[in-house]
Amino acid sequence: MPDFSILRRPLFEVAHLVERREVSPVELAELSLAAIDAANSVLNAFRCVLPERALAAARRAEAEIAGGSYRGALHGIPLAVKDLMDVAGETTPAGSVVLADRVATEDCDVVRRFDAAGAVIIGKTHLPEFAYHGSSINPHYGPVRNPWDLERDTGGSSSGTGSAVAAGLVYGATGSDTGGSIRNPSSQCGLAGIKPTFGRVSGRGAVTLGWSLDHMGPMTRTVRDAALMLEAMAGYDPGDPRTARKHVPSYADTLDAGVAGVRIALLEDDGASLPLATPAVVHGLAHAAQALADAGALVTPLRIPEVSELELVGVGLLRMEASATYEHFLREQPEALGAPARDRLYLGWAMGPEVPLLAGQARTVLRERFSARLDGFDLLLLPGMPYEAPPLATMPAGTRFLTPFNALGWPAMVTPSGLGERGLPTAVQIVGRPWAEALVFRAARAVEAAVGPLNAPFAIPQ
């Protein structure tokens, strides 16, 4: 009977064991594949596994490390990718049946970078159709279950990634985030997940939902693991004109630099005229704020009505961009689309003809106002999801703190803030100015140090 316990340890710890040749990448890959084989019928986290590719990569890593060529923290480490990212020779359905037969001819940029880092891609994780839903709802492939409570949803759209990482089937996996799709399931599954600055990670070879809103990023069980994964994923890609020629620092190296003197705005009102969040989430937010203050940060409450305005604009932009992307399917084979995605795609025509132009302008105005509002601050602290994981396949009503930062393009990370009344994770979100991921990671690490990483009470069936 396999001992899966090493799969629950942090990536960074196991990386040291791999480097010192105390753990074999081949054994890790075989263990991860066995864990998925045992757990996937319960969780429905993976759409497919890639045993041949994974074991070949693991053998290559093992030989290289034995020969003294250690590439870094991801070398020989089992990871997964969201099933909207191309892996050469494999299909990329992106949660749909209309794309199910399309075979990728080359790896997406993120997978290419993982390969260069020596990572072992184990498989591809489920998502709602076209990543166009905030829950795990998918009429074609079924919902994804949350390892914290199998009757609860993971949140979406990186639902399979949330479930796979929280359950300890892999050490980390990718998500994409167009309106909150990394941060929502990270919040609901007790993970660290970062949507980096727009342009930090290439989207080449990833199925598009909203061209100006899509962000690729990592989801992991610790902040340090996310830092290590993002370092590998990030960088300019001449094949994606959205990416920027920006230096990618070593986020892990500065992770423990602390937050002394860092000026943090604590959101006290987003302008929505609604309670900020459930009592458990508000309690977690206060706990995180206190942890940051105890670590020397200067935390000041701030009212930012632009948050709710950016949400409206972000949702409007998403609807228009998604409908433009998938119009041909809606026109030519609407019956092949699942109702949740199809009904949302229709909304692209519900707005007036002037809205695309005005929304683009509004985005510019609000970006300037938001930036001015945060003048004198380095970071913003606010809730991730405003509630704990809802029942399985429930339509979410709470991405109001997430979508604004897709519209802005600023880096935003969620990290656990504790457990709520039902024993489910709550999360806070830390937002930085463009390209300030290193500072975002430092603050997230300070919160993590106070809260501690959370472990889902899921046992892989034996």
Add this chain to the structure above:
Amino acid sequence: MADTQLLAERWRVNARAAGIDLPDTVVEGAVRAGTLEQIAALEALLRRLDAGFSMPHQLARPWDAEPSDA
């Protein structure tokens, strides 16, 4: 309510013009879910922000700030 009905009708017209077959059940579902009210709120916000934005028809002309000859 009247605004919502107008938005629903505009949606049908837009979809028809684009060659999209928009089922009534989708429109009704969006009305029930408050989605059209959200779109109305977005468009109101855009109009409000537009008032402060340098659209061509709202460019501040230098003479607007001058005292009237009258």
